[in-house]
Amino acid sequence: MKKLILVIFLGFLAFGVKAQVNDFKSSKTQFMIRGYGHMGYENVNTNGDRESSYDGGAFAPIFLFKHSDRLMFETELEFVINEGSLEVGFEYANIMYILNDYMTIRGGKFLLPFGTFMERLHPSWINRMPTKPLGFGHDGIAPGSGVGVELRGAFRVGTSTINYSVYNTNGPGIKTPEGVEPGEAGMLTFNNLIDNNNSRAFGGRLGILPFANNSTEFGVSFYSTDKAGNTGSIYENLGANLFAFDFSFVKQLAGLGGIVDIKSQYNKSKVDNMIYTVEETPGEFENLNFDNNSNSFYAQLSYRPTMSGSDFISKLEFVTRYSTLRTPEGAGWEANKKEYSFGLNYWISWRSLIKLNYQSITGEGGHDTIGGFDQKGLYLHWAIGL
Template identity: 30%
Template sequence: MKKVLLQSAVAAAISMSLMTTATAQESSALDIGRLALAGYGDVTYIDQPNMKDEAGNDIQNNVVARFVPIFLFQLSEKIHIEAELEFATTSEGETETVLEYANMHYFFNDNTIITAGKFLLPFGQFGANIHPSWINKAASNPGIYGGHGGNGSLAGVTYIMNDTGVNVSNTWDLGDAGRIFTDFYAVSGPRQEAGDHGGGVEIESKNGDNNDSMAFGGRIAYAFLPEWEIGMSYYSGAYSDDGDLNYSAYNIDFNWVGSYSSVRGEIFGSTAETEGEDEGEEEGHGEEWVKDFDKSGWYIQGTWQARQLGKAWLNPVEFVVRYSDTESDFDGSVEHDFEEDGGKTGSRIYYGVNYWLEPSAVLKLGAESTSIENEEASHTSVPDDRIFLQLAFGF
């Protein structure tokens, strides 16, 4: 039923777009046939004296660097092509190359953009718009996000999601009343991690699909720009190889920007169906069951610009504080499928000061401390206090 509703919403979004005049913009940021280069990069020093790997060895302080070029090509007035690559050094000194996204945008009319290919899912605000290091006010990601830069001993409850499929994006201008943004997409969807008992949920994009079921999702947001915006996102799809087990997630994001300060945050929740069997029946086989495994989290972040004090030498200075919290209903009964989630939930606080060298170049000094709620269940939990020094730039 949920999939039918989401499919109907996609069709409705396209139908409503037909009511607007399908005219392309005469002025364009790119000339037809022209290739442009944008992107960002960063160099980060991480001091982590108490961190250990799974074998109990000390994790050394390290310096990591990234260069993330974005290629933009205008094929015609209505068709733009975009791709982002990430070149990064790992903690082992190796170079890692990742295709973050590659897609085509078709400007259906002044309100509607149809995107096809691999793209960042419009799920919340951080993953789609804020994760680039020169836009992210902190030197690390919010605690609810795993992967993409690591999260220390705290297991994230979601990822910065990208996938392959089609997205229909609309902007509805309400005049003085603000704007409404809508996105509806159909993508390959989550897949089942490898494991003796089936494994957990893997959301990172890969070629092909492990079942014949697609995932559907979308985001609806209301904005009174430039001050504030609030959005709601939903995502649902079958993840098991046989297509019988489903994963669903929601996100509520909010953002307020004032003259000298800002507040933003997200509330996340997810449910993954798991299967197993109870012990005690004959021949070692028990009664089969399906159980929901829930994970949730939230973060809130505030910034303040010291230029409010009216001192010229303080104009480039900005202060940042962020608090994250994650939790799950892990009780051991789904340990084989979701062992990586056991006990690695808790809270994290980040403090930082930024010095803006240019409008798109910033030097960040930050510190964060993590508290794990259930260290006995995590097996590998250790004190997790880190200090960051990062130079980030956009171009």
């Protein structure tokens, strides 16, 4: 009897030990939180009005849930303090399924591969500048995210790599004189969580890395819809066609003793023309008739002397950016601006940096601005990837 009890006890013990060992094996389903954040100080003078303030900071947690070797869910939120109040953003949330070696399908809200800036480069710990180039972000002409489905993938051809993406999303909307911002009538909006007219947008990007060292990438993107206005409105059948070209070169060059990083993107937007009747003052109406074409461009050059013998110097990075934005002449949101920025970054680690940046934007028009626009800003930001 004692032997039987001993055998049973040893059996339970062995089972328990085995169970504990199993507990330490990584499970097939995995969950992790990543993300990024930043804070800083900004001193900005806009047309003579100086604003100096600490930037309250931003925190963008990214939740990754790997269900299996093929299935994953990802979502990103953004918490930002803007003008004294907390804003919560819903950047993306999508399910991804790897169909085969060359095709992945994803559905939900995802960052659009319209060029590369918004999809790959905008997070504060990746963006070498504390601000976005002209044409991106608030009132930008390039779409940032969309709700729909996408097929994407990459494959090798000889010594080159080709990557592609095609997607179908809820199409853009368009601001109208009857809306909350009548002065911006004719401007596309890209935050349609629900489609406003039962007409989708179709888009895609084709990228090629032609050289075997993967240093250079060329990309071409498009985004098109037949209808942008709300169903039943006179704006319903306004179509829009957008395209973008992007270029990237990143390589450690021994002759220059460091990493040279060049990024560039050109965006073009063309919306069908329409006469917008806007009430300028109560009872007084003005017909705005303009060619609804916009374009923006940016080019950024950065250099980090990674091969320097000095540990301090090797962590410095020099960066400069030029960007432009042109929105339709004659529109209430007409703008013609140029940006020159110069910055010095210090990399604390591979995913955390301090950015000191001087930015000058000059030109005419823009958001809530009539006439000349002259903005000079000094930014000191600290960004970290989590």
